[in-house]
Amino acid sequence: MFARGETVVQLMERLAPKHYAEPEDKIGLQVGSLRKEIRKALIALDVTPEVVQEAAAAGAELIIAHHAVIYRPLAHLQTDTPAGALAADLLRKDIAVYVAHTNLDTAEGGMNDWMAEALGLEGRGVLREVHTDKLYKLVVFVPKEHAEAVRSAMFAAGAGWIGNYSHCSFNLEGTGTFMPREGTDPYIGKQGKLENALEVRIETIVPQSAHKAVVSAMLKAHPYEEVAYDLYAMDLKGRSFGLGRVGVLPEAESLDVFAERVKAAFDVPFVRVVGEGGKPIRKVAVLGGSGSRFIRNAMFAGADVLVTGDIDYHTAHDALVAGLSLVDPGHNAEKIMKTKVAEWLQLRLREQGYATEVLASQINTEPFRLR
Structure with missing residues (x-):
């Protein structure tokens, strides 16, 4: 017996309840219908044309994504534009898209806990309480x-x-x-x-x-x-509940050694580092996605370093002057959610007696490359 789309989403919302989401965040069903049986569901960080092709090739009727496929307001849905063509392709292939974003970030056992675990942090607490x-x-x-x-x-x-x-x-x-x-x-x-x-x-x-x-x-x-x-x-x-986590390493290590830890934990080819390489690091704040506005929270928590993505030039200078080190593995570090969500959701479906299969996307949606 296969689970219907509504059932798959209800189970997903046990992990990431919708009321945990930040105001105005674009979550929930964005494309298609859940009123159908789901033989396979694909877990993805982003919904790109390549991810849609991957879902179609696998026979998936549902994509559960972290980042919204419709984020900015659409003035039209013209199929000769990238956004319109993507939506049309999803509808043509009858693939629904459901989004769990900041509600997954905030959830206990969700995105930020997975990132903290990957770094080996102990005694974890919330970086910024939001709920x-x-x-x-x-x-x-x-x-x-x-x-x-x-x-x-x-x-x-x-x-x-x-x-x-x-x-x-x-x-x-x-x-x-x-x-x-x-x-x-x-x-x-x-x-x-x-x-x-x-x-x-x-x-x-x-x-x-x-x-x-x-x-x-x-x-x-x-x-x-x-x-x-x-x-x-x-x-x-x-x-x-809140965004980000703060914890401590089992033992202090230098910032440069810690930067290598971050690269390995999130499987990224490089990280951007702010701070002296020999600085001892013990207390760590981590936040998936864009974390420039969480600098003060990390400082207030007494963190030696903040691990987050999309750090801008002026924020880096502010942190450097304040004595807070930064390690930026990029926004794509959140891809850790693909296997984690797939494993969690597959287990819950099996517990309910459903044969629905949950797959983790193998497509790398990192838009940047080094030259």
């Missing part, structure tokens, strides 16, 4: 003999976390009353008769990012035809 997961209190009333099954289903879906403590809940036994009316199919009791049932009131914490999955799991595990439950917004701060 805090709201917390909700979920209260549900369950027949006593089903309480454990419902609790387990909610915990497995992401409920019950308080800090580093998992499986947190409060449980209170009591008597529930109800009268099944005409047209009902009650699990307990008979139509037209007032019923008293021994129930457990289960209370647990649910983060915004998981509340749909938790409620769905709870309803599926609950034996009642009509489930009595409440979901309350709480005035408490949950986990913080």
Whole structure:
């Protein structure tokens, strides 16, 4: 059985929820339709004509990309322009394009965590906080003999976390009353008769990012035809998510040695370096994509170096004067997401029993070359 496009995207949004995206970021479905079976999905950094040909040759009906295929506003869709021709080719080949950009950057276990892991950083934290997961209190009333099954289903879906403590809940036994009316199919009791049932009131914490999955799991595990439950917004701060990561190397090393580490980690032929080659590097900030506007965040975090792409001339001078070293592996270093997303999504599809295959694009979309 192959997953439909909507299902593939729902699983992808478990990794990179859409509400993590920066305002005005161009994410989500950009071309085509998800209302079809997906035999193969291709994970790509960029959507170029070569990537579209690769997807078509592989038989992929869906491309999941990091960078938007439609980013700047289009005044028209003329097929004799590069943007129009690309869109027309996708539509002609019936290949949909779904984009996960800053929501994938921000996500726990997403782009910036992958980059920090590749560099061997330990004790990682967020470079710039951009989102805090709201917390909700979920209260549900369950027949006593089903309480454990419902609790387990909610915990497995992401409920019950308080800090580093998992499986947190409060449980209170009591008597529930109800009268099944005409047209009902009650699990307990008979139509037209007032019923008293021994129930457990289960209370647990649910983060915004998981509340749909938790409620769905709870309803599926609950034996009642009509489930009595409440979901309350709480005035408490949950986990913080953000762009970039800060961590430390196991041991200090010189800036020049660290630059070689960056080249190897992101499989790039060269890096641009700002700072003295012998400077000791221990605390590292890393940010995928264009990170010039994160210089102050890296300095405030006490980083010895910031690893990011697209550093401009004047920003490099500002960092040099401030004593912050820079290593720029280019924007294309984000290609690390291709295999990571493919592996993550393939595993989730297999867990759901789907035969859909997820491929990592082999096309190098780096636009620059050295002479």
